[in-house]
Amino acid sequence: MWDIITPLPNNLLIAGLLLGPSILNIISVDMVNNFSVISDIALGFIAFAIGSEFNLKYFRKVGIAPIIIALAESFGAIILVTGVLIILGFDLKLSIMLGAIAAATAPAQTIMVINQYKAKGSLTSMLMSVVAIDDAIALIGFGFASTIVNMMTSNTDFNLVLSILSPIYEIAISFILGAFTSIIMKIMFRWFKKPSNRLCIIVALILFTYWSATMLHGSPLLACMSLGGVLVNIFADIDDIVKITDSFNLPIFMLFFVISGAGFQLSALQGIGIIGSVYSVMRVMGKWIGAWMGGKISKQEEKICKYLGPTLMPQAGVALGLVAVAGQIIPDFAPQIRVIILCSTFIYSIIGPISAKAALIKSGEIVINK
Numbered sequence: 001m002w003d004i005i006t007p008l009p010n011n012l013l014i015a016g017l018l019l020g021p022s023i024l025n026i027i028s029v030d031m032v033n034n035f036s037v038i039s040d041i042a043l044g045f046i047a048f049a050i051g052s053e054f055n056l057k058y059f060r061k062v063g064i065a066p067i068i069i070a071l072a073e074s075f076g077a078i079i080l081v082t083g084v085l086i087i088l089g090f091d092l093k094l095s096i097m098l099g100a101i102a103a104a105t106a107p108a109q110t111i112m113v114i115n116q117y118k119a120k121g122s123l124t125s126m127l128m129s130v131v132a133i134d135d136a137i138a139l140i141g142f143g144f145a146s147t148i149v150n151m152m153t154s155n156t157d158f159n160l161v162l163s164i165l166s167p168i169y170e171i172a173i174s175f176i177l178g179a180f181t182s183i184i185m186k187i188m189f190r191w192f193k194k195p196s197n198r199l200c201i202i203v204a205l206i207l208f209t210y211w212s213a214t215m216l217h218g219s220p221l222l223a224c225m226s227l228g229g230v231l232v233n234i235f236a237d238i239d240d241i242v243k244i245t246d247s248f249n250l251p252i253f254m255l256f257f258v259i260s261g262a263g264f265q266l267s268a269l270q271g272i273g274i275i276g277s278v279y280s281v282m283r284v285m286g287k288w289i290g291a292w293m294g295g296k297i298s299k300q301e302e303k304i305c306k307y308l309g310p311t312l313m314p315q316a317g318v319a320l321g322l323v324a325v326a327g328q329i330i331p332d333f334a335p336q337i338r339v340i341i342l343c344s345t346f347i348y349s350i351i352g353p354i355s356a357k358a359a360l361i362k363s364g365e366i367v368i369n370k
Contacts, residue, residue, distance in 0.1 A: 014350075015258055016261020017262065032259060038252065040211075051226060054129070056233050064298070066129035069126070073291040080289070093149045094336070097149060104319040171218075177218060280347060290309075310356065
């Protein structure tokens, strides 16, 4: 009954919080840190799943609408968060960094809602396409925001050309690595037909892609998205691969969300303050308004314009990665950025799946049997 009332990610995050250091301390801080590899594996599979939705046949059918909507909702969050924080008098560099991080959307919770309730329809398809593009836009936007902030700090070691080229390199190397690995995966699938063998290949190559991207200073998430995106367009039997990965995903996702919940410290809520509250609210409003505007500009059906925004609330993987980078760029604000993003991430993780489920029900793409 409980999973009918609230989506599965919500349950797992709460379970992790209860088991974590903040309450029962069954899962200690050291255990959370030692389980970081589980988070890497889960994020790699999440990115691969998102990439596998990048079928060119679908994009030829829908056109550039997902790109327009993703740009609109990403920049809606960037502009609204940055603008309101500046108007309220917060530090300009801090406002720009938080605005850039606001663009990122975590697909994990929404994907699990879609899978759990078997959501299907035009809104669901558009959502999967938008969140895939969203992280690429977030990384590009963050790269240019970093360039602006670096210019403002007047660091003597700052190189404008390298700072501008850095996000371009990050995206390019991630795509090349993912595409290369997808070709290897396709070749291996010719000789290995059994699901168990294919699962071993999938796990090995997703992890290889994830950690290779890290070593090459690319984006692990974009690389795994690229792996899934290229594979879906060069391998005919992709539905079989998706079924195999689905069988592996559930226990990994379960561990990922429990660990995420356990890693949150309730005491950190005291430090979120006005700036954290503004960030949390303005980001949601920016994405909601941006998604509506993007839908209208691209002439989508009403349910996409109306209900896509509420499904874009969750924020985790990419945003948490960008926190570390932002802390290096403006170290004086590193602790504040971390607290704001961690607190808002947990809030989004609780409210986001509920909002996504409600939007998909109202759109008619989830049917609850009474």
